[in-house]
Amino acid sequence: MSNSLPDSSESSQPESDFNSGVRRSAKSDLKGPVACDHCNLPVPSGLLNPKGDLQFCCSGCKLAYQLIHEGGLADYYRIADSSTSVPVGKKSSDSLFRQMDNPKFQEIYVSELPDGTQKVIFGIDGLHCAACVWLLEKLPQLVSGVHGARVQWNRSTITIEWSPGQVSLSTIGRTLAGLGYHPTAIRGGEVHDSVIRESRRQWIRIGVAAAAAGNNMLITAALYLGDFSDMSETVAHFLRYCSCLLGIISIVWPGSVFLRGALSAIRTKSTHMDLPVALGLLVGLVDGIVNTLKGSGEIYFDSLSVLVFLLLVGRWIQYRQQRYAADSIELLYRLTPKISKKIEGDSFVEIPTEMVVVGDRLRVLAGDNIPVDGVVTRGSTKIDASILTGESRPDSKKEGDHVSAGTVNLSSAVEMEATAIYSDTKISKILELVNQASQNRPKIVEFANKMGGYFVVTVLSIAMATLLYWLWYEPQLAADRTVALLIVACPCALALATPLSIAVALGRATRRGILIKGGDVLQRLSKGGMVWLDKTGTITTGRQDVTEWIGDLKILPAVACLENNSTHPVAKALCRFEAKKVEKGELPRKKIVFREVDQVLAGGICGTTDEQRICIGSESFVRSLSVLISDQFSKAASELSLQSSSPVFVAVDGEVVAVAGLGDPIRNDAKRSLEQLREFGFQVGILSGDHPQIVKSVAAKLGIDTEFAHGGLSPEEKERFVRESSQMINKGSGQSVMMVGDGVNDSAALASACVGVATKHGAEASLQVAPVYLGTAGLAPLVGLVAGSRAVMRTVMLNLRCSIGYNIFAVILAATGLINPLLAAIIMPISSLTVVGISLLSVAFRKKK
Amino acid sequence: MSVLFIALPVALLIAGAFVGGFIYAVKTGQFDDLDTPPMRMLFDDMEVKKESKQKPAETEEDS
Numbered sequence: 001m002s003n004s005l006p007d008s009s010e011s012s013q014p015e016s017d018f019n020s021g022v023r024r025s026a027k028s029d030l031k032g033p034v035a036c037d038h039c040n041l042p043v044p045s046g047l048l049n050p051k052g053d054l055q056f057c058c059s060g061c062k063l064a065y066q067l068i069h070e071g072g073l074a075d076y077y078r079i080a081d082s083s084t085s086v087p088v089g090k091k092s093s094d095s096l097f098r099q100m101d102n103p104k105f106q107e108i109y110v111s112e113l114p115d116g117t118q119k120v121i122f123g124i125d126g127l128h129c130a131a132c133v134w135l136l137e138k139l140p141q142l143v144s145g146v147h148g149a150r151v152q153w154n155r156s157t158i159t160i161e162w163s164p165g166q167v168s169l170s171t172i173g174r175t176l177a178g179l180g181y182h183p184t185a186i187r188g189g190e191v192h193d194s195v196i197r198e199s200r201r202q203w204i205r206i207g208v209a210a211a212a213a214g215n216n217m218l219i220t221a222a223l224y225l226g227d228f229s230d231m232s233e234t235v236a237h238f239l240r241y242c243s244c245l246l247g248i249i250s251i252v253w254p255g256s257v258f259l260r261g262a263l264s265a266i267r268t269k270s271t272h273m274d275l276p277v278a279l280g281l282l283v284g285l286v287d288g289i290v291n292t293l294k295g296s297g298e299i300y301f302d303s304l305s306v307l308v309f310l311l312l313v314g315r316w317i318q319y320r321q322q323r324y325a326a327d328s329i330e331l332l333y334r335l336t337p338k339i340s341k342k343i344e345g346d347s348f349v350e351i352p353t354e355m356v357v358v359g360d361r362l363r364v365l366a367g368d369n370i371p372v373d374g375v376v377t378r379g380s381t382k383i384d385a386s387i388l389t390g391e392s393r394p395d396s397k398k399e400g401d402h403v404s405a406g407t408v409n410l411s412s413a414v415e416m417e418a419t420a421i422y423s424d425t426k427i428s429k430i431l432e433l434v435n436q437a438s439q440n441r442p443k444i445v446e447f448a449n450k451m452g453g454y455f456v457v458t459v460l461s462i463a464m465a466t467l468l469y470w471l472w473y474e475p476q477l478a479a480d481r482t483v484a485l486l487i488v489a490c491p492c493a494l495a496l497a498t499p500l501s502i503a504v505a506l507g508r509a510t511r512r513g514i515l516i517k518g519g520d521v522l523q524r525l526s527k528g529g530m531v532w533l534d535k536t537g538t539i540t541t542g543r544q545d546v547t548e549w550i551g552d553l554k555i556l557p558a559v560a561c562l563e564n565n566s567t568h569p570v571a572k573a574l575c576r577f578e579a580k581k582v583e584k585g586e587l588p589r590k591k592i593v594f595r596e597v598d599q600v601l602a603g604g605i606c607g608t609t610d611e612q613r614i615c616i617g618s619e620s621f622v623r624s625l626s627v628l629i630s631d632q633f634s635k636a637a638s639e640l641s642l643q644s645s646s647p648v649f650v651a652v653d654g655e656v657v658a659v660a661g662l663g664d665p666i667r668n669d670a671k672r673s674l675e676q677l678r679e680f681g682f683q684v685g686i687l688s689g690d691h692p693q694i695v696k697s698v699a700a701k702l703g704i705d706t707e708f709a710h711g712g713l714s715p716e717e718k719e720r721f722v723r724e725s726s727q728m729i730n731k732g733s734g735q736s737v738m739m740v741g742d743g744v745n746d747s748a749a750l751a752s753a754c755v756g757v758a759t760k761h762g763a764e765a766s767l768q769v770a771p772v773y774l775g776t777a778g779l780a781p782l783v784g785l786v787a788g789s790r791a792v793m794r795t796v797m798l799n800l801r802c803s804i805g806y807n808i809f810a811v812i813l814a815a816t817g818l819i820n821p822l823l824a825a826i827i828m829p830i831s832s833l834t835v836v837g838i839s840l841l842s843v844a845f846r847k848k849k
Numbered sequence: 850m851s852v853l854f855i856a857l858p859v860a861l862l863i864a865g866a867f868v869g870g871f872i873y874a875v876k877t878g879q880f881d882d883l884d885t886p887p888m889r890m891l892f893d894d895m896e897v898k899k900e901s902k903q904k905p906a907e908t909e910e911d912s
Contacts, residue, residue, distance in 0.1 A: 137889065
């Protein structure tokens with residue numbers, strides 16, 4: 001325990017200033033970086049504590065450091081991976097944690113264990129290395145009354161058990177947040193329980209199948225070797241009975257999955273890969289039992305046991321990859337906290353949005369999401385409704401105006417009254433539409449399963465021919481030959497080929513940030529077709545940025561320092577622009593101190609330095625200050641307006657010196673990516689809720705046919721476009737319609753498309769319905785997805801050819817009577833191993849070196 | 850060779866016992882999470898690694 005911490009009064013005060021971005025002290029140049037003792041980031045000079053040994057960059061770090069040391073857990077700093085940043089203690093509003101003790105909250109999230117302790121599952125943010133697991137599981141040491149804390153890494157959750165008499169849940173939550181892991185309570189685990197049950201069943205099946213297969217191979221090895229030495233009849237019989245026992249166990253227990261699969265395929269009159277597998281297993285089983293009892297003839301139990309085991313492993317790999325992708329997506333939207341600020345008297349408390357009721361008065365700060373549908377009761381602001389409408393320009397809302405859940409409050413804090421919650425909100429109505437669309441989606445029968453059907457027919461007819469042929473020439477051999485054929489034709493490699501190559505590809509894709517929920521997507525993407533792109537956030541960056549700067553660049557540092565005081569999107573865009581210029585070395589890093597800053601709500605900001613007065617704002621704003629605008633700048637501004645970007649004027653001492661054009665810029669990689677998509681056989685089109693004029697100009701820049709660039713669409717219209725193009729395209733050729741988007745307004749279209757692709761920062765709704773999620777922004781991952789799909793399909797085809805080749809070979813051997821159990825036992829695993837090898841060596845989604 | 854008549858059933862019984870043990874392990878949840886335990890093990894005995902101090906890593910978005 002080292003405790004020379006600076007006392008809290010010293011560091012909490014400058015901290016708030018640091019956050020608001022106003023630099024009070026002029027001599028704030030860095031005297032060489034001092035690393036924070038918690039997070040290793042440089043400490044801002046204003047926060048340096050000259051007396052203390054320990055330095056912190058913010059009070060959050062200090063809090064986390066204190067907590068860790070008081071619990072005697074300083075080892076954390078030794079094991080923490082120094083290459084990544086450690087989580088920083090976050091200041092969360094206290095009322096949110098107080099809500100955790102609310103009986104209503106506990107009813108929703110907490111479950112009681114038989115021994116009187118309580119259990120809660122938190123999703124945690126910021127889990128990134130082994131040290132986090134170590135620290136979090138030491139929670140009982142930090143908080144007395146907590147009995148157990150178990151982290152589950154892949155789901156990013158922590159399960160906590162505590163005695164409600166000794167410690168309150170809010171204390172636990174506060175401690176977690178203090179350590180830098182913000183807890184979000186997770187509701188009941190029914191879905192997860194069923195997933196766990198299924199995964200346990202699979203493990204047991206694999207275990208039993210593996211034991212049976214291994215032992216069976218040993219026993220039959222003895223039998224084969226016995227053929228070469230003279231093994232006594234009784235021993236051979238005994239070995240055959242043992243092999244028969246193990247074979248029956250592996251077919252009746254773990255292998256029953258395939259029998260049941262085949263049965264349900266017959267019931268629904270569909271074809272499935274389980275059909276030929278089950279046929280081979282059953283024939284082999286019955287024939288083997290008969291031959292064992294008879295004491296003569298061939299038995300194939302070892303091959304059958306190994307077959308069951310390999311197929312189950314293939315299935316498990318596939319299941320695990322899909323689960324992994326689904327978990328990651330679930331994690332993404334679970335970690336978005338859903339918190340509302342409810343006004344009570346003069347202040348407000350933070351409560352989970354689920355606890356809001358109609359009539360509650362809520363406060364929504366700038367930058368927050370509107371939690372429920374409602375009416376603005378005080379204040380006026382700009383709302384970004386692009387998630388619902390796709391319109392990238394902010395919308396003004398004043399008292400009495402209606403605001404919708406899910407939209408973002410951009411400029412200033414407002415109060416609102418809730419008018420609709422849960423299922424009544426506009427966003428839920430759209431979600432309902434989405435659900436309908438996903439139910440209407442036609443089920444595409446997987447390629448391999450379709451092959452299963454042909455396969456059964458082919459094998460049965462060859463078997464029939466063999467039977468007839470041998471009945472004609474040598475009737476006593478006919479039954480044996482036919483049975484051998486049916487067994488060796490059992491398509492182990494064929495059944496593994498598709499799922500395995502797809503599973504390997506999905507795993508690699510996940511590691512590259514492309515999450516794919518099901519393998520059929522890859523097949524659909526490989527043949528090209530039509531791709532519809534959402535504009536805002538997909539083709540463009542989805543945020544306001546400076547696209548053009550007309551005038552002197554020298555004023556920019558001052559502009560950035562002034563705009564640092566504002567949280568308006570325009571201000572942020574100007575600051576980003578400056579930061580970029582400084583990074584490129586086009587501008588020196590400079591700090592300009594403003595003596596006075598007045599932010600005018602409608603459209604601008606003014607500030608005074610020692611030398612000059614700077615005003616930044618829209619045209620109407622600078623005109624209202626009677627600033628001189630020269631011809632050059634007013635012409636530039638009107639040109640900018642024509643290009644659908646909004647001009648922002650910078651005036652110094654009553655004269656405009658520069659104009660910045662703000663727009664939603666097209667991503668750098670867009671043009672090249674679209675060209676690549678076209679090469680892959682996709683027709684590219686735009687579906688946007690944004691103004692048609694803007695959409696047309698974007699389309700023109702990217703070389704997209706204006707016939708395929710549609711603007712001003714509602715979610716319903718987008719969905720209709722996608723549906724119509726699917727109808728047009730799906731006739732023959734196996735081409736598909738892909739929709740790429742991120743907002744709620746795209747969700748219906750995403751669900752309706754053959755392949756929906758949600759992009760980074762997408763809305764929850766789009767994540768839920770889209771089978772693909774791209775974890776990196778931009779269009780390049782989309783190209784990667786299509787290229788990967790094509791590679792996967794090539795691997796699948798190669799695998800299918802190989803395994804069919806093996807099968808034809810084996811069938812010919814069997815039909816001519818050249819096969820024996822030993823040969824079958826060698827051919828079957830080799831064919832499977834070839835398929836595994838091809839799948840692993842495939843280039844699909846492999847990282848580029 | 851006749852030793853096989855005893856050795857083989859015994860071997861199969863042992864194998865069965867291990868399968869039973871495996872099933873018990875699965876049912877008690879030991880295979881539910883395969884990612885966390887490797888991170889959890891042996892931390893207390895871990896070698897002390899001296900980390901360097903000035904390492905500005907990427908900042909977390911924090912307001």
